[in-house]
Amino acid sequence: MTGMTNRKLTLTSWIGLALIAFNLVIFLAGPMLAPYGQEETLGIPFAGPSADHLLGLDQNGRDMLSRMLYGAQLSIGVSLLAVGLSFSIGVPLGVLAAIRGGVTDVVMSRGVDAIMSVPVLISALVVLQALGSSLPVLIITIGLLDSTRVFRLSRVLAQGINAMEYAEVARLRGEGIFWMIRKEILPNAMPPLVAEFGLRFCFTFLFVAGLSYLGLGVQPPFADWGGMVRDNQQGILYGLYAPLFPAAAIALLTIGVNLVVDWLLAGRTTVQGENR
């Protein structure tokens, strides 16, 4: 990771890091910062911003700011867990398929291809409709579906690294598969995997928001940013700002992560054999 830590911070990376840090604070301390409870009805629906309610009230007369601060935990937490799950499944299996090759690789890769041939949204809708949308089902469904993408990336990265001569040296030494994965392949696949983690987080975040918007994500009365956009959408018809605040929160976090990922990936387009 040394190559990544000592690179120069650019203006865009500063903006990205600031946005992520800001969201992290909200994620960790959101409910404590919230002036009101997320289910408290405080006034007339769609009341505009005022001194008491900085972002106004939502369609049920609840404080927008408080709901957004509460919603951060669910929105960001669900995405983080789902991405964490997809990486802990996808990376080991992808690397294993690359090292083993042959039948193992064919079976695993074609299986993944089969899953990927169905659009993620459709698979997710079917599973969530069938099993009912609860948080664990939501996280596991998204995590599993996303792990196919992570599998593909890790497999192709590991294949490249496995063909390098230092990996050959380790194989010829008689090293087992555990050493190969942990010492030879993973450390060298780290930079692109970290970047992919950031991008995957963005996609998942938007996906959860999308599912919530469709009513299959996080269920009321709990707040989450995607659901809040849906709940307040009729406000758009009356020229109200209400739905724009959660939408802006989603956009800002996504942009922040993307800026940081771009910065991490800059000059890292070739992963294998950089010195060749």
Next chain:
Amino acid sequence: MSAPAEPVLSIRDLRVTAPNGAVLVDGISLDLARGEVLGLIGESGAGKSTIGLAAMGYGRGGCKISGGQITLAGTELTTGGKATREAMRGARIAYVAQSAAAAFDPSMRLDRQIIEAPVQHGIMSVPEARAWMLELFHALQLPNPETFGARYPHQVSGGQLQRAMMAMAMSAKPDVLVLDEPTTALDVTTQIEVLALLRDTMRRYGTSALYITHDLAVVAQIADRLMVLRHGKEVESGPTGDLLQAPKAEYTRRLVAERVGSLRPAQSGRAAEGDTLLSLEGVTAGYSGLTVLSDVSLTLRRGQTLAIVGESGSGKSTLARLVAGLLPPSSGRVEFAGRALANSYRQRTRADLKAIQMIYQLPDVALNPRQTVGEMISRPLEFYRGLKGAALRAELRRLLSLIGLSDEFADRLPGALSGGQKQRVCIARALAAEPDLLICDEVTSALDPLIAEDILNLLRRLQDELGVTYLFITHDLSVVRRLAERTVVMRKGRIVEDRPTADLFAAPQDSYTRTLLESVPELRQDWLNDIMARRAR
């Protein structure tokens, strides 16, 4: 136009700076008369390519020309704008790169790429450019010149492609060519052919050139004057003959001595003694239907060095992979220390794996960039020999001192090492296993001459001290002569000749071996003339 006495290219106090502020080239001045060839010599990082590109008013990868003047055919490049420089490039000065395969667009026929420059610059019409291209094809002795241009880059050989690139560079009749290691990627036998044609073509059309290379013997054949560079500064310069016969600077003396020393044969005293360590009998092998090795038999005695020589595609590296267990033979028998050796490394015992170690051509990719030198050398120590704690650290220190690196290198990552140091670490890692046989696959060909010589001396010393046996794969005959007691010459997967090195060099039996031997460039200036004259007969 300028008077004949005036140099066609004149560089004064050139200074090139990298984006991070490092000075790559400093205070270089040179003059190139019409028709003159100036050789730029030096190790990697000496700034030779940077000077070559700067002559075109170009800085690679964000490098900037931060000082000095570059005058090309009366036009000042540093003060003239971008348009001036672009008008000169390809028209008055052209570039020939090391790798022709990477310089051509693979999806475009050769002729379209070759006539692009003169047509683009408005110097010639398409028919004129084609006529000139044909003349160049004839001059460069390309096969079937009339139809050669209709081919795609992948349809011609490496030597032909290199000549086609020369034609591309000459297509707009430039005053100056920048030739950047134009023959380095070629086999020795192809190299002299291309070299002779380059020289004759430039002489015929009175083209001047900057000839960039690390190979003193090659440049001696083609350059009128030489400039030796090191760390971006001029070491010395002068007419080729004077500089080779009486080098003034210490660095130049060492370069010349290395080249002369390469012609001295190895003092072999270990030739016959020792039992058989490795033997191959009627081995045939290949990749999916394609036979790369056919009926190969050879014997390697303990403590000896056996060199396998041949051009690219001769099967020498395949032989190394077969012995290492990376490629199973389709028939034949491989014996190691009197026992049959399993075909695949997966079936070999740990003792067999430990006994056969390998060193690679490119130390950059043979070292894991995320492991420190200490970790990499320690691993075989604990894996094969079960060393731990203080014993492990002591052995690590001993190995580091054996390869001439100090203790603090143990904590460094490969990125903080030079090419030669990396190769030393590879050697130490292989030695850590206490192997009986060390397979060296082109271990010096990616290194600068002086560093390669250090590595060869180290390998020889290690053999004297530890009695390791080497299987030495190389295309460089000067390496063979210095190191090997016995030499096997391979061609197209077959063994052509297998004899003690001294005999082989003194009296080669096979005609291919003779061609190979006489293709090794010598430092004599008229060597190329002699060879070409002999071949013409």
